[in-house]
Amino acid sequence: MIDINTILSGNRLALSRLLTQIENDTPEGRAALNDLFPHTGNAHLIGVTGAPGTGKSSLVNRLAYFYRHSLQGQEAKRVAVVAVDPSSPFTGGAVLGDRVRMKDLAGDAGVFIRSMASRGSLGGLATATAGMVQAFDAAGFEIILIETVGAGQAEVDIARLAHTTLVVEAPGLGDDIQAIKAGILEIADILVINKADRPGVENTERALKGMLNLAHPVQRVFQHHGQFMDVEPAVLTESAPMWLPPIQKTVATEGSGITELGSEIERHRLHLQSSGDWERRERARLETELHQLLQSTLVSRWQAGVSENQYQQVFKQLADRQISPRQAVKELLNGGFPK
Amino acid sequence: MSERKIRAIVAKPGLDGHDRGAKVVARALRDAGMEVIYTGLRQTPEMIAEAALQEDADVVGLSVLSGAHMALVPRVLELLKANGQEHVKVFVGGIIPDEDAPQLKKMGVAGIYGPGTLTDEIVRDIRAAVLGA
Ligand SMILES: Nc1nc2c(ncn2[C@@H]2O[C@H](COP(=O)(O)OP(=O)(O)OP(=O)(O)O)[C@@H](O)[C@H]2O)c(=O)[nH]1
Ligand SMILES: [Mg+2]
Numbered sequence: 001m002i003d004i005n006t007i008l009s010g011n012r013l014a015l016s017r018l019l020t021q022i023e024n025d026t027p028e029g030r031a032a033l034n035d036l037f038p039h040t041g042n043a044h045l046i047g048v049t050g051a052p053g054t055g056k057s058s059l060v061n062r063l064a065y066f067y068r069h070s071l072q073g074q075e076a077k078r079v080a081v082v083a084v085d086p087s088s089p090f091t092g093g094a095v096l097g098d099r100v101r102m103k104d105l106a107g108d109a110g111v112f113i114r115s116m117a118s119r120g121s122l123g124g125l126a127t128a129t130a131g132m133v134q135a136f137d138a139a140g141f142e143i144i145l146i147e148t149v150g151a152g153q154a155e156v157d158i159a160r161l162a163h164t165t166l167v168v169e170a171p172g173l174g175d176d177i178q179a180i181k182a183g184i185l186e187i188a189d190i191l192v193i194n195k196a197d198r199p200g201v202e203n204t205e206r207a208l209k210g211m212l213n214l215a216h217p218v219q220r221v222f223q224h225h226g227q228f229m230d231v232e233p234a235v236l237t238e239s240a241p242m243w244l245p246p247i248q249k250t251v252a253t254e255g256s257g258i259t260e261l262g263s264e265i266e267r268h269r270l271h272l273q274s275s276g277d278w279e280r281r282e283r284a285r286l287e288t289e290l291h292q293l294l295q296s297t298l299v300s301r302w303q304a305g306v307s308e309n310q311y312q313q314v315f316k317q318l319a320d321r322q323i324s325p326r327q328a329v330k331e332l333l334n335g336g337f338p339k
Numbered sequence: 340m341s342e343r344k345i346r347a348i349v350a351k352p353g354l355d356g357h358d359r360g361a362k363v364v365a366r367a368l369r370d371a372g373m374e375v376i377y378t379g380l381r382q383t384p385e386m387i388a389e390a391a392l393q394e395d396a397d398v399v400g401l402s403v404l405s406g407a408h409m410a411l412v413p414r415v416l417e418l419l420k421a422n423g424q425e426h427v428k429v430f431v432g433g434i435i436p437d438e439d440a441p442q443l444k445k446m447g448v449a450g451i452y453g454p455g456t457l458t459d460e461i462v463r464d465i466r467a468a469v470l471g472a
Contacts, residue, residue, distance in 0.1 A: 013423050016395040024344075092344075093369035099390060100379035106386045113393055117344075117374045 002032040007139050015139050022131040033131055036138035043137040047158045049150040050168030055194035057101035058252035060145050065104050066262045067143050080141035081113040082132055084148045126157040159187035164268045168192045171200035188245045190264050196249035208247055243271050345373040345469050347398040348390050350382045353405035361402040367458035388418035397469045403433040416447050428468040
């Protein structure tokens with residue numbers, strides 16, 4: 001059993017070991033998360049995603065440094081970093097290289113960097129990341145930066161986990177609208193154009209602006225009882241002001257644009273809190289987590305109750321088209337499901 | 340849960356600027372299914388021990404070419420111990436004169452590898468040291 005007081009009191013070795021237990025989804029890790037849960041809910045979770053090599057780790061390094069040293073008139077915030085890199089699908093191994101870019105954070109007890117391999121399963125990654133973030137949150141880290149390579153579902157899952165998601169682009173990766181991945185606007189709260197010292201920034205900026213304009217028509221049309229109605233912009237701003245993702249240019253290697261990026265992140269946090277979106281996102285996230293857990297728990301309970309033999313018999317009937325897929329499900333649930 | 344994943348820090352302490360050897364080892368460990376946290380060049384012993392702590396490493400692999408191993412390696416061992424991580428296995432690769440090896444081993448280094456060592460041998464030794472063969 002893990003004594004959660006060691007975590008709450010800031011023991012770094014205990015925290016580090018707990019993170020391993022959570023990542024490996026052990027009974028000890030699960031029990032500790034149960035006990036720590038009432039102590040969570042205080043951190044600002046910031047996702048940093050984008051194509052390989054756009055400068056995510058370098059940005060995380062600068063942002064963390066900003067929260068440690070450059071907050072005007074505020075106490076430094078404690079910062080945790082979870083940096084996820086892909087596992088090799090062939091060997092299951094991984095080289096996790098994000099720390100290389102985070103050297104400015106060395107020797108600071110107010111920072112904790114943890115590298116994590118994606119380990120294949122997407123659902124598993126999301127669960128493990130969420131658990132690790134909860135541990136950091138309970139341990140008193142106020143800012144939690146989560147770096148992931150932008151790739152399909154993982155990106156969306158991380159966006160769902162974070163309060164504020166930064167999508168990092170860089171010039172020269174193909175700057176037309178097609179090259180900028182469709183769907184990023186659904187997850188981006190802030191668009192970052194890093195490597196703004198490189199040629200082609202204007203093109204990247206133009207492409208992103210074009211996308212934003214397409215995605216946000218001036219007047220929104222809402223459907224109400226099957227009727228389309230025009231909503232006065234004034235009504236929108238009063239009840240729920242819209243957030244338009246700002247575009248921020250940075251040079252992570254030199255540190256320019258970081259203070260401005262920090263202000264945009266803070267502006268987004270204030271927006272979430274004043275609009276009620278913070279609360280809504282938290283609830284949506286907990287609901288997703290609950291659903292995922294319910295599903296996986298129900299499936300494993302059912303699996304424990306049905307024998308391989310039973311399963312194969314039913315499947316054979318299905319394959320021979322004697323019964324339909326729905327009838328097969330019914331058969332299998334009746335056969336083995338503990339009531 | 341599947342088999343236990345070995346987590347290894349690969350670091351290049353000291354001031355010389357060659358990390359080709361360290362990268363080759365990092366890739367070999369990955370190909371053997373390990374999770375390698377690569378920390379890069381010019382790491383101080385303090386940075387290495389801090390990484391081992393935050394990453395809950397099982398193994399620290401040091402690549403030392405600068406000749407400063409008799410200063411760097413004992414310092415890493417000392418810091419690991421101070422952090423409560425005496426269980427972490429330390430391996431050293433690079434140019435280590437024969438007469439220094441016994442002393443490093445006595446301090447607690449689990450394995451020493453000169454240039455030209457087959458990475459298979461390193462993988463085997465790490466597995467044995469961590470998983471207990
Ligand atoms: N010119 C320029 N180079 C940068 C900038 N930011 C990062 N880089 C360089 O871009 C390369 C990749 O940076 P990382 O921070 O590792 O990028 P990343 O997105 O974390 O990479 P992955 O984690 O591998 O996807 C490094 O060589 C950085 O030094 C920048 O603002 N300008
Ligand atoms: Mg990175």
